[in-house]
Amino acid sequence: MLYCGRVVSGYQLGRKLGYPTANLKIDPAIFPKDGVYAGKVDGSKLGVRLAAVSVGTRPTVDGKRRVFEIYIPGFKGNLYGTKLKVSLLKKIRGQKKFSSLQGLKRQIAQDVRNVLEFKIKGLAKDRQTPDRKKTSRLLGSRKVQSKKA
Ligand SMILES: Cc1cc2nc3c(=O)[nH]c(=O)nc-3n(C[C@H](O)[C@H](O)[C@H](O)COP(=O)(O)O)c2cc1C
Numbered sequence: 001m002l003y004c005g006r007v008v009s010g011y012q013l014g015r016k017l018g019y020p021t022a023n024l025k026i027d028p029a030i031f032p033k034d035g036v037y038a039g040k041v042d043g044s045k046l047g048v049r050l051a052a053v054s055v056g057t058r059p060t061v062d063g064k065r066r067v068f069e070i071y072i073p074g075f076k077g078n079l080y081g082t083k084l085k086v087s088l089l090k091k092i093r094g095q096k097k098f099s100s101l102q103g104l105k106r107q108i109a110q111d112v113r114n115v116l117e118f119k120i121k122g123l124a125k126d127r128q129t130p131d132r133k134k135t136s137r138l139l140g141s142r143k144v145q146s147k148k149a
Helices: 013-017 101-125 132-139
Strands: 002-008 022-025 035-043 047-056 067-071 083-093
Touching (some): 013 101
Antiparallel strands (some): 002 022, 035 047, 035 083
């Protein structure tokens, strides 16, 4: 399923965590199940990129509202007000309540590694020769490294 919506402002905590997210305004009636997903995002400022998608109330920070937010590895621009199309490729895990923000940050780092690994495995399985330009665009320019708190 494809989720389309505009990027609205979040609570800005993601920036402090080191994982700024784009919060998508979508109809709550079509929200997917809560969880963390590997996804693909398409937007005019982005092209098609891989993303880590979080859906839920963010129990660690005591969120009440369910939000649909995406982290795009390697992307540093401003997406406020732009329209994005997101498709969910695979569920990685459920939402969890962490006892500290450091714990959440470590888990997000692991989620991002899992998302990128998922894509690389997918490309390796592909019987055609992988398109290198497409692969590096999807993965972004940033090298993914272990982020220790
Ligand atoms: C990949 C990913 C996984 C996440 N997993 C959780 C989670 O398990 N539990 C949780 O409370 N919040 C989770 N979040 C949401 C963060 O709490 C949220 O991005 C952070 O609070 C910043 O939100 P803000 O920028 O709207 O303030 C996740 C976010 C991302 C990008």
